[in-house]
Amino acid sequence: MARMTVKTLAAALGVSPATISNAYNRPDQLSPQLRERILAAAEELGYPGPDAAGRILRRGRADAVGVLLSERLSYAFSDPFAIEFLTGLSEVVEEHGISIVLMPLARRAAGSSATDADQSDVTAVRHANIDALTILSLPADHPAAMLARARGIRLVTTSVSSDPDSSWVAIDDCAAGVMVGEHLASLGHRDIAVLVETNQPAGSPGRRLDAAELGYLDYAARVAGLRQATPGQVMIVSGGHNSIESGTTATTWLLDHDQLPTAIVGLSDVLALGALQALAARRLEVPGDVSVCGFDDIATAKTADLTTVHQPIHDKGQHVGRLLIDPESRPRQVLLPISFVRRGTTGPAPR
Amino acid sequence: MARMTVKTLAAALGVSPATISNAYNRPDQLSPQLRERILAAAEELGYPGPDAAGRILRRGRADAVGVLLSERLSYAFSDPFAIEFLTGLSEVVEEHGISIVLMPLARRAAGSSATDADQSDVTAVRHANIDALTILSLPADHPAAMLARARGIRLVTTSVSSDPDSSWVAIDDCAAGVMVGEHLASLGHRDIAVLVETNQPAGSPGRRLDAAELGYLDYAARVAGLRQATPGQVMIVSGGHNSIESGTTATTWLLDHDQLPTAIVGLSDVLALGALQALAARRLEVPGDVSVCGFDDIATAKTADLTTVHQPIHDKGQHVGRLLIDPESRPRQVLLPISFVRRGTTGPAPR
DNA sequence: TAGGCTGACTAGAACGATTCAGCAGCGGGA
DNA sequence: TCCCGCTGCTGAATCGTTCTAGTCAGCCTA
Numbered sequence A, B: 001m002a003r004m005t006v007k008t009l010a011a012a013l014g015v016s017p018a019t020i021s022n023a024y025n026r027p028d029q030l031s032p033q034l035r036e037r038i039l040a041a042a043e044e045l046g047y048p049g050p051d052a053a054g055r056i057l058r059r060g061r062a063d064a065v066g067v068l069l070s071e072r073l074s075y076a077f078s079d080p081f082a083i084e085f086l087t088g089l090s091e092v093v094e095e096h097g098i099s100i101v102l103m104p105l106a107r108r109a110a111g112s113s114a115t116d117a118d119q120s121d122v123t124a125v126r127h128a129n130i131d132a133l134t135i136l137s138l139p140a141d142h143p144a145a146m147l148a149r150a151r152g153i154r155l156v157t158t159s160v161s162s163d164p165d166s167s168w169v170a171i172d173d174c175a176a177g178v179m180v181g182e183h184l185a186s187l188g189h190r191d192i193a194v195l196v197e198t199n200q201p202a203g204s205p206g207r208r209l210d211a212a213e214l215g216y217l218d219y220a221a222r223v224a225g226l227r228q229a230t231p232g233q234v235m236i237v238s239g240g241h242n243s244i245e246s247g248t249t250a251t252t253w254l255l256d257h258d259q260l261p262t263a264i265v266g267l268s269d270v271l272a273l274g275a276l277q278a279l280a281a282r283r284l285e286v287p288g289d290v291s292v293c294g295f296d297d298i299a300t301a302k303t304a305d306l307t308t309v310h311q312p313i314h315d316k317g318q319h320v321g322r323l324l325i326d327p328e329s330r331p332r333q334v335l336l337p338i339s340f341v342r343r344g345t346t347g348p349a350p351r
Numbered sequence C: 001t002a003g004g005c006t007g008a009c010t011a012g013a014a015c016g017a018t019t020c021a022g023c024a025g026c027g028g029g030a
Numbered sequence D: 001t002c003c004c005g006c007t008g009c010t011g012a013a014t015c016g017t018t019c020t021a022g023t024c025a026g027c028c029t030a
Helices: A006-013 A017-025 A032-045 A052-059 A080-095 A123-127 A143-151 A173-186 A211-216 A220-229 A244-256 A269-281 A299-303 A313-325 B006-013 B017-025 B032-045 B052-059 B080-095 B123-127 B143-151 B173-186 B211-216 B220-229 B244-256 B269-281 B299-303 B313-325
Strands: A064-068 A099-102 A132-135 A154-157 A167-170 A191-196 A207-209 A233-238 A263-266 A291-293 A308-310 A333-335 A339-341 B064-068 B099-103 B132-135 B154-157 B167-170 B191-196 B207-209 B233-238 B263-266 B291-293 B308-310 B333-335 B339-341
Touching: A006 A017, A006 A032, A017 A032, A052 B052, A052 B123, A064 A080, A064 A313, A080 A099, A080 A269, A080 A299, A080 A313, A123 A143, A123 B052, A132 A143, A132 A313, A143 A154, A154 A313, A167 A313, A173 A220, A173 A263, A173 A291, A173 A308, A173 A339, A191 A220, A191 A244, A191 A269, A207 A211, A211 A220, A211 A233, A220 A233, A233 A244, A244 A263, A244 A269, A263 A269, A269 A291, A269 A299, B006 B017, B006 B032, B017 B032, B064 B080, B064 B313, B080 B099, B080 B269, B080 B299, B080 B313, B123 B143, B132 B143, B132 B313, B143 B154, B154 B313, B167 B313, B173 B220, B173 B263, B173 B291, B173 B308, B173 B339, B191 B220, B191 B244, B191 B269, B207 B211, B211 B220, B211 B233, B220 B233, B233 B244, B244 B263, B244 B269, B263 B269, B269 B291, B269 B299
Parallel strands: A064 A099, A064 A132, A132 A154, A154 A167, A167 A333, A191 A233, A191 A263, A263 A291, B064 B099, B064 B132, B132 B154, B154 B167, B167 B333, B191 B233, B191 B263, B263 B291
Antiparallel strands: A099 B099, A207 A233, A308 A339, B207 B233, B308 B339
16 A cells, blocks of 8 residues: 555545645644544554654744754763753753754764864754754854854854854853962962863873864863963863863873873863872872862762852753744843852862 | 745756755766856855755655653653663764654643553654654553554664564563562562652652552563562552652652661662662661662662662663664564672661 | 625645656767 | 767656635625
């Protein structure tokens, strides 16, 4: 038997396709008896209801929003920040029956392009059937974002932008950096290392970065703020993508290269937690020998007694969710409050 | 200016729409010069590439797989099992450039239906544009699963089924239950309480369930196995959906109703962890006063020194991922190994 | 009885792309 | 010289639905 469509079912029942459609989507447009008859026939003939693809094409709406988490989808799931963000986001969108599409951002096989960001393959967002998109931990001028804009997909980013036509929900990353910088400066730290994430594959060796290499980084403003508020030198190190493991790798690199500063700042809490692990493994006292500080205040930061900058991650997700499903397309900007949280991992710089 | 489509771009360039399509999808079908010319014109005229909806309708493939996690999407993110499963799943699918669609399962507003499961609204899976679907923590005969089958969507479930036409990746839940039962029996426990999840809203009060009420439960086999291997009585209690909080609620209910057994079995590790918290809050010794045991062996089970039944969650996600994207549609079944992990939360029954 | 209104249903045109069969034109082998 | 096959491109059909603009019969009102 041929595939059942709205047309074949209509033919079988001797009614118009439009009526079948109405039976499913607008019950008030036809008599209850006929509707019952149609639904019964659908059941009997095995018509599974309107096809999603056809429906979406015609209606011009997918009832789904996209989330681009980071270079590798699978990394995101081990990132408490991403999880908490997603929780807030999903609370809002699921309330409206909207689905969430998580898209991979494959690395292009042969990369002869100039910039780092260009290396990622955005076909997934090109082919994705979504009404709106949000990107996390990616700069607002990332190719994926540009493509979304070009495709006419509502875009909500998570970093401050001066463009009044863009929607975003963000914190003042520079101010956050300043908070940490001032705190460390007041404690006498003049030699600081910053742990950043890079989109290097897992297990990459630690390495030192030039400030210029930070361009691609979504959180570059944090480093800028830190630098601004700190009288001493700031070295930038990375151990790979955003994870505890990378924090450990980067910190171990510092230790192995005899570059141990008096304070280590993880650009995210997980990186800072990784630093704590590496230091513990080498029997170094925190904050006696080294101070450690993070950003974001994820749940485990509290457990680990990590000094950090709090931001309302869950709220952020909710706000983004609201903007994503908002039918009125006027761009909106939301700046969320942050606060410095002093805990036990920072102390006076050793002499 | 009118919206750019493949047709308008073709007209502007004086070529056929087919050629535009080929320029994007089959570069070998046209000369490199023309392809360049087309791509350049697209850039200049602001054509964002083929529209996703039209493309999907025509090709009959969405390049996306769906995941139905549980009653509430947002709950799933706080469930380490789901996260680990998703990690494995995403590793596989992102490798193929396939997106993951997380779908909500809204509760229907007015429920006059007979069964519990019927109460959930499956419109999300009806409208979802996906090639395959997997369901987690939901019985294989859940309406959502039935609908997926009817729609001709490949379905991969996570519980054993005798139907040779169905694909699944699962463990032997009954055997897992037996393992726990035998362990507890050998320690002299004759009075056991099982903590189960129900799809009740968050913050529901604890309550006792009849065995008959377990029908809807995906993990009913675990209870059956447990009962089978245990000589004593087994009481079933719930505090709501699968979460630490529910475990606490259910355990508190036991304490408040003077029904404290010698052993508490959480049907998942998070429920067991909740039990541990509730017991600690009441200053009860584990395993001195009460033994506690879980299922699944999530990462925190190890940290909490919780006795449990190990299953390869990450592998499970990977296997499901592979079956989801497998183009050859022959159904496949995968039974994963399990092992009992005795840790510190179980001990001899007190007299 | 004419005119207007309402409720129930329909015809047919989009929506935007992909794909298959096919058709020029051209170079080369026999 | 003839014919074959190849490259590069096109025309038209198709995917399955929804929506707009109706038609039509029946009923109420004046």
